Each structure stands twice: as structure tokens, then as C-alpha cells.
Amino acid sequence: MYKDFFDEITDKKLVSNWYNIRWKHKQNFLTKIQQEIYLSSLRGETSRMIQFQKIILGSLNSKCFATKIITDSREYNNLSNATKIKIALSLRIHIPQTLYLYWKGLKINLPYSEFSQIYNQSLQLLILLALEPQWEAYHEPGVLSFRSQFSARDAVLGLCQEIRKNTFSYAILGNIHSDINLEHRKILFRKIFTCKLIFQVINSLTTNSSLKHSHRIHSRLSNLIFTILIYGLQYNFLDANLPFKDFSSIYYINYQKSFGILCKTKDMTQCSKEIFIRFFQVIKLPINQREYTLSKNCFELIFLGFIMKKSSRKLDLIPDQNSKKDLIYNIRKILYKNDFLGRKRALTYLSLEKAIQKINPLLINWENYFQICTKNYDFILMDKIIDNTIYRWQIKKYKKNRVNSWKQHCTKYIEAKKRIAEGNSILKLLHDQYISRISYIPLIYARSCYDQDIEYWFLRKKF
Secondary structure (H helix, E strand, O other), rough: HHHHHHHHHHHHHHHHHHHHOOHHHHHHHHHHHHHHHHHHHHHHHHHHHHHHHHHHHHHHHHHHHHHHHHHOOHHHHOOHHHHHHHHHHHHHOOOOHHHHHHHHHOOOOHHHHHHHHHHHHHHHHHHHHHHHHHHHHHHOOOOOOOOOOOOOOHHHHHHHHHHHOOOOEEEEEEEOOOOHHHHHHHHHHHOOOHHHHHHHHHHHHHHOOHHOOOOHHHHHHHHHHHHHHHHOOOHHHHOOOOOOOOOEEEEEEEEEOOOEEEOOOOHHHHHHHHHHHHHHOOOOOEEEEEEEEOOOOOEEEEEEEEEEEEEOOOOEEOHHHHHHHHHHHHHHHHHHEEEEOOOOEEEEOOHHHHHHHHHHHHHHHHHHHOOOOOOHHHHHHHHHHHHHHHHHHHHHOOOOOOOHHHHHHHHHOOOEEHHHHOOOOEEHOOOHHHHOOOOOOOOOOOOOOOOOOOHHHHHHHHO
């Protein structure tokens, strides 16, 4: 596909067609193909499943849909519709070393760095659309890392529910502190018995250093690859000669790179720990782990940024210290910078109104993640720390009569509450968002979004 393919007449047709594309129909088409992949993998019909996966990889509908999702982000707002559909038509499975020559032959009015990012991210999304329904059928009950409808809060609430229902005495919590490298190719090749094109793209992703930048599509695909590597851990518990037969006395959960195991006795904990360590040594993934003893009245567990704290008969969820520090650190990154000597200097040229516009999305994301917490004291405390952080930054401007100037220029009373505001921007209060939050209903993670029960997943979006 080279420059002769894109002439002026074709350009005009492509632009008009991009406006008239029915994206909902394309999404429904993809959903039906994914449901067929899911059902075929459940029945063990591998050849039929591979055929549907090839349809996703080669279909123009899926290519246009993937390109639209990637280019709809703020980074690519300046792209024309003609450029978007040219990228969609140019999507092919290519080795990264030949991508530059391929880009030169296309003669697209787009820098190579931007083209390679969009191209690679669109390919990753196509691979995710093809592989996710297959591994939905293979997934083990406690693995939630790659499933698009599930969040970290579902994993945390699932762990809390098991602690409340059963009397577990020991816990092993930890995380994987490694990235996917060349050593995992053979393991992936043995476990991904699907289309060779899929393995070729994943193989190129593990070798291409330019794809290590964090992106939402790449992170979801990397979570799926980690799930494929870890697949089979629970079957090792079944195959091993354990000194007990009641497997309901062990609970395993995994989300992204974090995992947790709950056990009832010390022998179970020791056996499961040995199996756990040996399994991760075989798949060449180093892990950090921590052991906890769960007493009936008092214990603390740290999992996915939450502290599970039990006192008497109540189990509380509160944010851990690192998550609070990360929020303050991200806010300070907006307000300060390092000079050429490495010293912190306040950005006094930045107006408070623009600073609030940058800080509010951080506060909304943080509150959305921790909305399942059971105590509001941490949210009140964080509001005070954030207010003080902004005040300490703003007094660089008001050196004389700074308190009076601060009250006059930077504070307003809204609904009888003192708020930091300037112009049309008002700083969000974490405590107010916590009080007005909608109840969060955790998903039943034994089910799949491809089981054709649309009402269940539709109701999920309302909560």
C-alpha cells in the first residue's frame, strides 16, 4: 500500500465515509465475533476459534474501530479524518524494524514517531480484542487482571468478602516486580496455541523498547500476557500431594501484578507457599511476598493500595500511606519544578485557576478509586493537606499581608464552606465527593461479559 493508493478522489471519499461510519454497528459486529470466540474456546473448537480471531485481525471494521479508539484521545486531536482512515487501512502485522520503511512508502502526512505510536497501539488493541474472549473462557476463578469489566476495587472487595465469610488464619500477599522479557517467549509460545500472527505481534512487543511507555491499551495487554504466564497456578494446588483435601480452605486472588492467598492452617500456608515459589521460579518471574497472621480481633493487610483493618467485629477499608503520598507528590509536580541545580522552585507564573484545572482530575481519579473506603477521616485529612500545599505555593506571590491577600484572592465561601477558587475554577473537596458517592456493587467474578447476559453488565454501569 503506497502513495499511488491515496489519490485526491480517494481522499475525498474517505473523509466523507469517516463521518458517515456507524460506529455502533461496528462495535456490535466486534461483540458478536468475540462472543463466538468465547463460545468456541469453551467448547474446545480451536480451529473455529482461530478463524474468528483472524477475522478480527484482518477485518476493516475492527481496524477502523481500533484506530478510532486510539485517535480519540487528547494526544491526537489534530489528526484529520483522512489521516485516521489511512492509518486504519495501513494496519498490518509487521516486524518493528521494517515499520520505518513501510511508513516512508505510505507517504502519510504524519511524523514517524506519532505514526509508530498510533500504529503499535492500534495493533495492541486488535490483539487484545482477539485474545481477551479466548482467555475469558480459560480464566481461573480468582484471576481478574486482564478482564476489562473488572477493577481493582472488585478484587479488594472480593478479598474482604472472603475474610468476613471464612475464618482464615494466615495470608500471603505480594506482587511481581519484573517486566516481560525475552525469557518468557518460549513460555508464551507454548501457552498461546492460537493464530501465529498473534504470537508474532506479542513477540515484537517484548523486544521493542519503544513500547515500554505507559498507555492504557498497552497496560491491559501486558496484564493479559502476565495472566497467560501465570495460568495454571491453581491447577498446581490440585495436582500436588497436599496434606488436606478441602480446597475451599484456600482462597487465591490475582489482579495485575498483585496476588493474595488466604489459608486456614499453618500447614496449608507452608505447602501453598512452596508451590507458589516453585511455580514462579519455573516461569522466571521474581516476586516479593509478605506473610500475615490473621487474629480474630485485630489485623492489618495491605492490598492494591488499601489497608484492611479489623477491630473487634468490624472490617475497615482505608487508603494506605503510599497512595496518599503519591497524590500529594503528583500535585506538587504541577506546582513546582527542579531548577538546573536540582532545587525545588515554585511555578509562580502559573495562575491558581489553571493549577486547579490540572489538580481536579487527580482528585476525582483518587476519590473514584478509594470510594469503597469505610471511613471519611482520611478524606478530611487529605483535604487539609492539599489546601496547605496550595497555600504554601501561593504565598510566594503574596509576600506582604499574605494571609489577607490569600483570603481576598484565593478563597470563597460556597454553600457555607470555605473553598479554594479563582475565576471559574473551584478546587474539589475529597470529603464532599466521598459523601455524595454512589454505592459500589462488586461484580460476581465467576461470570463473563461474553455470556450474552447484557442486562447484568448494563446494570453494572449504572452503579
